[in-house]
Amino acid sequence: MDFIRGIAVLGLVFINCFSFAIFELNYTPLTTPPPSDQFLNILSLIFVEGRFRTLFTLLFGAGLYIQYQRYQCTEPLKKRLHWLIVFGLIHGFLLWAGDILFLYGVSGLFILRYLDCTNEELKNKAAFFTFISLMTIAIFMLGLNEAPLYRDSPEYYEIYTSYYQSIGAHFGQNIAMSAYMLLAVPILLLWASAGFMLIGILAYKYGVFSKGLSKALLIKLIILSALFISLRLMLVPYNQGIGYALQEPVNELAALCVALLYIHLIVKLCDNSAHIGGLIQQVGRLAFTLYISQTIMQLLLFKVFFPQWTLSFNRLDYWLLAISLVIVQLIFTAIYCRYFKQGPLEYLWRKLAKINREKIA
Numbered sequence: 001m002d003f004i005r006g007i008a009v010l011g012l013v014f015i016n017c018f019s020f021a022i023f024e025l026n027y028t029p030l031t032t033p034p035p036s037d038q039f040l041n042i043l044s045l046i047f048v049e050g051r052f053r054t055l056f057t058l059l060f061g062a063g064l065y066i067q068y069q070r071y072q073c074t075e076p077l078k079k080r081l082h083w084l085i086v087f088g089l090i091h092g093f094l095l096w097a098g099d100i101l102f103l104y105g106v107s108g109l110f111i112l113r114y115l116d117c118t119n120e121e122l123k124n125k126a127a128f129f130t131f132i133s134l135m136t137i138a139i140f141m142l143g144l145n146e147a148p149l150y151r152d153s154p155e156y157y158e159i160y161t162s163y164y165q166s167i168g169a170h171f172g173q174n175i176a177m178s179a180y181m182l183l184a185v186p187i188l189l190l191w192a193s194a195g196f197m198l199i200g201i202l203a204y205k206y207g208v209f210s211k212g213l214s215k216a217l218l219i220k221l222i223i224l225s226a227l228f229i230s231l232r233l234m235l236v237p238y239n240q241g242i243g244y245a246l247q248e249p250v251n252e253l254a255a256l257c258v259a260l261l262y263i264h265l266i267v268k269l270c271d272n273s274a275h276i277g278g279l280i281q282q283v284g285r286l287a288f289t290l291y292i293s294q295t296i297m298q299l300l301l302f303k304v305f306f307p308q309w310t311l312s313f314n315r316l317d318y319w320l321l322a323i324s325l326v327i328v329q330l331i332f333t334a335i336y337c338r339y340f341k342q343g344p345l346e347y348l349w350r351k352l353a354k355i356n357r358e359k360i361a
Helices: 002-018 037-047 049-071 075-095 101-114 118-142 153-162 167-206 214-235 239-246 247-270 278-285 287-305 313-338 344-360
Strands: none
Touching: 002 049, 002 239, 002 247, 002 278, 002 287, 002 313, 037 214, 037 247, 037 313, 049 075, 049 101, 049 167, 049 247, 075 101, 075 167, 075 287, 075 344, 101 118, 101 167, 118 167, 118 239, 118 247, 153 167, 167 247, 214 247, 239 247, 278 287, 278 313, 287 313
């Protein structure tokens, strides 16, 4: 599971990197984009978009269930989740509005009541929450009707100027976007996150994290992945209407199927051996620290040292940057783990949760 978590946290860089330029716009193409843009967009829609975030969500649900089995009560888990929410709020408001820690903390608290459910009850709840999420997102997206924006247009340059006029402007806009994201959590994000966490619990209980998928389920997921990915690619040209509204729900389903396939492949690759992929396992054990460090590195690059990248970067440039950041984090992990067993933020999180547990005792 550490190996899977390591792959998930490193994979996040390849999708989050677009949002550090101008958060709410994500990637904005040129009027005439280079051929690499289309190729990398297709590659991303097949292997990256939403996949690693979903992988993390499945792992988070499984991790909660493992800790529940250890403690046999939810009180210690609540304290850990409360502190995760605090870290998420700090991360979101001070650094980057795309934070997922707050969402995971709130979703984790929500699903604690279902940890004792039977497998059948978990299936029903997971399906119900996922259905609510997909319907809500589709309805929300249906109401959007925005004209396409291009990076070489005067409109984009005006937005860029407002974002990069000062560090204070960045913080002000980030706080506003973080407040908006907090409002979106219970409406748009909580249900999918909770549903996928319950699926992660089911996957753990069925041994998917230790043995992989059964042959029948593996075939079904391969077929479903191909169908959802094909449909998502067919919806690419739409920028309004039903076709546009269906893009994200279809991508969520594709992400779930592909993430489960990733787990199966990693389990078969590792074969439950502690000697395979040792460095990636160490990355997984430092996931919290590395996730926050990704934010800090990219904020420094885009907001302080190279703000012009926002105007010049195409998809290939972002991917090359993501690869560079992954290499940096691998080197850091290899050196750090020679001397320490825990990451600094992992250590702080456990210490804070332990203090609360001692008070409860």
